[in-house]
Amino acid sequence: MDLQAIIYVLIDSLAIGLPYSLLALGIFISYRTLDFADLSAEGSFTLGGAVAVSTIVMGVNPLFATILSFISGFLAGMFTGILHTKLKIPKLLSGIITMTGLYSINMVIMGIAKNSPYSNVIYVEDNKTIFDFLNIFEKNYFNIILVSLIIVIIVLFIIYWFFGTEIGMSIRATGMNGNMARAQGINTTVMIISGLAISNALIATGGALFSQAELKADINMGIGALVIGLSSIIIGESVFGKRTFKNWIISVVLGSIAYYLIIAIAIQLGFPHYLKKLLYAVLITIVLAIPLIKKLKNRTKEEKENVSN
């Protein structure tokens, strides 16, 4: 294995990890700040891809198509929020209802561009994607990395700014202690609905970027999205820390890249394909154990110092 292969492994994991980091950030908002395990993620990730590719095929500008994906995810999140707050449906079930309904909606959306009642896959074909805007590199995956990086940085800034405003703070307070937040005069219903809307909007944008990078949207692309997002968050937190809010959201993005780095390494190692999932599990365990190993090392160091004192 040479240096070139290592560089390529890094490039591959950036080209997938960056679009997926928006998914991780979306799940971070629902799961960590709002304390809401939102299963609508699997539906809204596909929704974002379906809306983006369908509208691009119909001739919409790819940047605008990506914004439409953002809006569609926003609406999906609002729907989950309304189910939970207004109809008093438990959190998990609200997410499941949205996810289930979106399955059919996504098929219908992909069908529109094909003039068919429904479809389960749609290709970008020769249309331009958002990654063709900054066509500075000859090789397309560098453009994918650059454009995704710009979008992720903008999103990080907006999240950081937004969760410092009064509304953002109120959303975080609602997630930390709903009763206390209500006692402070925060309208927690509005906060849950808007938090979920933002979360799913980001997830849908992640889906839009991923499907434009892969040049297709597929009804099954959201399967496992929640697991990938949660793994990214937890890897990010344990390896890169969560001391401050800024540190925390950057960790989530890095965690997503690290997750795909792990996958890319596992693939490069060339294990038999039926053992690959086991290899993922082992590698993720190793990564998650890093902080513990570090702590142990620090402790032995301290003990040594104590002895020498």
Add this chain to the structure above:
Amino acid sequence: MKMFKKICMSLSLVSLGLFATSCNSNADQIKIGVLQLATHGALDQAYEGFKDALESGGFVDGKQIKITFQNPEGQDSDMSTMAKSLVRDNELVLAIATPAAVAVQTAAKAQNSSAKILFTAVTDPVDAGLVASNEVPGGNITGTNDMNPVVQQIDLVKELIPSIKTLGILYTISEENSKVQAELAQARAEAVGLKVIVATVVDATDISSTTRKLINDGAEVIYIPTDNNLAKNIPSVTNISDELKVVTICGEGNMVTAGGTITLGINYYKLGKLTGEMAIEIIKNGKSPATMPVLSLSDSEYSISINDEAIEKIGIVVPDSIKSRISE
């Protein structure tokens, strides 16, 4: 700053891990990558056929050629990473099934790669945007097509049970290939004067109840196209259809082995072999995929397979005209 140090540390860990993996490839070997969508009877056979064709052409894995096999088990983002690394490291890449072919083509485009791409088990390469036309593919990609002989399959139903009036069609709603075949089957069945009932399933869990509903609605025979979900879960259909004495006619042989009643279908092993012969044309004779037409198996290579156990349970008599065409 601390964060930066951590990133550097993790990167160096990664590099160490990669250095540790030794890669003992021979410079003279022709490198061939294979990306197979998922573990699946038909797709496995296509891969076997591909390897056997290469071997009988004098290209043995580990000697003249080195095959790298990847299988993402249907996971989209894994498939993308695998496609990228295969396109980068190999001179020729075989993609098995449509999503794999699209992933490999996308990866090659993104890298401006000159790797030659072959596909197999793709139903409609033009619709998937893989080739400009089946006759002149145009790009660096060509392969073999597994369009199911739907018309002949429906005709086989009429031959097996001449008195049939209502045909049920069952497929998975999320599978594009199945949808195409179901529409063809419906058109043919209506052309030969049958009433058609279409039913779709979403996943593995609603197959039994949908099958029961289809039969209650009056389906006398159930047609199942080459559907990945139903191929995996065919016993969920046949447990009910056999009991209710309804024949299932399937898209391909493996579904009959697993419980379906009868099929007239393409042989994926032969299809893979055909693809392997195309690979030899490319690596030995230096042909360009751009000018090699997409191939499919000829009519004479369709074979009928039958499930004797199911025939017995359902209690029908197979006419001699069909018996004589059964391939073992």
